[in-house]
Amino acid sequence: MNSRTITIVGAGQSGLQLGIGLLDAGYSVTLISNRTPDQIRDGSIASSQCMFDQALGHERALGIDLWPDAPPVEGISFTVAPPEAPCVKAMSWSHRLDAPAQSIDQRVKFPALMEVFEARGGKLVIEEAGVEDLERYASASDLVIVAAGKGEIAGLFERDAERSHYAAPQRALALSYVNGMKPRPEYSAVNFNLIPGVGEYFVFPALTVTGPCEIMVFEGLPGSDMDSWKGLSPQEHLENSQRILRTYLPWEADRCTEVELTDPNGILQGRFPPTVRHPLATLPSGKTVLGMADVVVLNDPITGQGSNNAAKCAAAYLSGILEHGDGAFDDTFKQGLFESYWQYARHVADWTNAMLAPPPPHALQVLGAAQENTQIAKRFANGFNYPPDFTQWFMSPEAATGYLDSFQAAR
Structure with a gap:
């Protein structure tokens, strides 16, 4: 059993997945939720949450792929x-x-994963976390991760103007x-x-x-x-x-x-503005907490990447924490953990923001070519599973022209 304690605020896709992964690795994990499983189950829908194979693979690796017969x-x-x-x-x-x-409707998924979390030894606490609560968690834990960006704690994470494309x-x-x-x-x-x-x-x-x-x-x-x-x-x-x-x-x-x-x-x-936020929030005491998933990279749903990003952020954080071993959970480590995820997430943000704008000529050219060329259609479709691929052939006029020309050269 690892003696280090981690508190995760937010029992959504990223918080639950990371919490279960940390438990499996022997960490002591407390998960804070502002709703009980029954309140989630009986509440309103929260998302459309279509998850593609790579994101589902992170669930399979933890044994939390509980709906094999879902549509x-x-x-x-x-x-x-x-x-x-x-x-x-x-x-x-x-x-x-x-x-x-x-x-999987989050009203179905999250209550089930909360049960898994507790069954594997996690501590589930039901309370609405504010700044004073974060101070309490930070005093009692080696690391506090915030995976819920609403309410009082949302304002702690400042917008990153350089990385945020839209303000409205x-x-x-x-x-x-x-x-x-x-x-x-x-x-x-x-x-x-x-x-x-x-x-x-x-x-x-x-x-x-x-x-x-x-x-x-x-x-x-x-x-x-x-x-x-x-x-x-x-x-x-x-x-x-x-x-x-x-x-x-x-x-x-x-x-x-x-x-x-x-x-x-x-x-x-x-409605909400797509926003990238600085990953560290400083509490009044001077202690810092680390944001994850939608708290730090919030995309418009137009490309269907929300739950996928959450799963991949949780996987990146899990990998980074395990590789860090007994190292200090200082600000350098926390910032680096986010940057390791941003290397992936920035491609998703760029693609999503591009899809919100009127399509430029090169994008229309590629999408039109997909009508006639099944290879192009296949690559675009599977880009939803791994959006960084779009950077290679779709996101710029030069890349798109080179990609389309490659088919002419192959004739």
């Missing part, structure tokens, strides 16, 4: 629908993923968990639809508290017709979802003629 997400579909011609697909293609993805929300976000959607005929997929000047809509299968479902995700440009969610009742929220599909995406609307909400808590709407 798989087998591919990626991409369509551009001009708003001035809503019945036309200006661009459309799809490709299978090399390995399936999976979405770029999308009005809305989720609907539904039953009764007609399945995609070829294979299950994240169906991604881009409506220039209006927003994006994507949909994929998942497992929720009532069983298999589909998650509808709307990303409306501020001020657009898709920015129309505030103040709606659950039923009005669903009706607005169907209205938007009938207006802009009739092929998606045709799948949704019989849909109904999975439960009264199966909707969510909001």
Whole structure:
């Protein structure tokens, strides 16, 4: 048994995964949650959480892949629908993923992983942590990691202006968990639809508290017709979802003629600015705590990377802590732990921020070429599993031109 004690504030994807990994390595771990498992299970949806194979692999390595029979997400579909011609697909293609993805409602996953955490010897504490509580944790623990960025402690982590691309929300976000959607005929997929000047809509299968479902995700440009969610009742929220599909995406609307909400808590709407924060927060006593996952790198959901980032941040932190051995958990170590994750996360942030902007000519050229070339479609689809690959061939005009030219040279 390792004598060192670690406190993790936040029982979400990153906090639970890291906590379980540390327990398996012999550390003494306390996990702070502001909600009980029952409160999470009976509460509102919090995310769309589609996780791809690399992120799922971190769960498999810890033996917390508890839903092998959940609906798989087998591919990626991409369509551009001009708003001035809503019945036309200006661009459309799809490709299978090399390995399936999976979405488990956090109301299902987190209570189950909290049970695993306690069963493996972790201490679960239910309380709303404030600054005074962080001081108490820091006095009693060798290391405090903050994996929950809301409430009083959110303001402790300062925005990193150099690494943050946007200062304001770029999308009005809305989720609907539904039953009764007609399945995609070829294979299950994240169906991604881009409506220039209006927003994006994507949909994929998942497992929720009532069983298999589909998650509808709307990303409306501020001020657009898709920015129309505030103040709606659950039923009005669903009706607005169907209205938007009938207006802009009739092929998606045709799948949704019989849909109904999975439960009264199966909707969510909001907006936030994508933000990178400094990873160390200094408490009034001078002690520091380390942020992780969304606390320090918060991306827009447009690329579906939130839970994937959380899993990969937890894996990076776990690896760094174990490699550090008996070394001091000082500020140099804490900063270095974040930087090891940032080497991956910066590529995700760059790609996500690019997808929020109007697509440049080279991106449209590549996406158009994917209609004719299955190799390009396959590479784009599997980039969701490992976004740093986009840097090699998609993110700059030079890289995209070189990649497309390589196919001409091979002829």
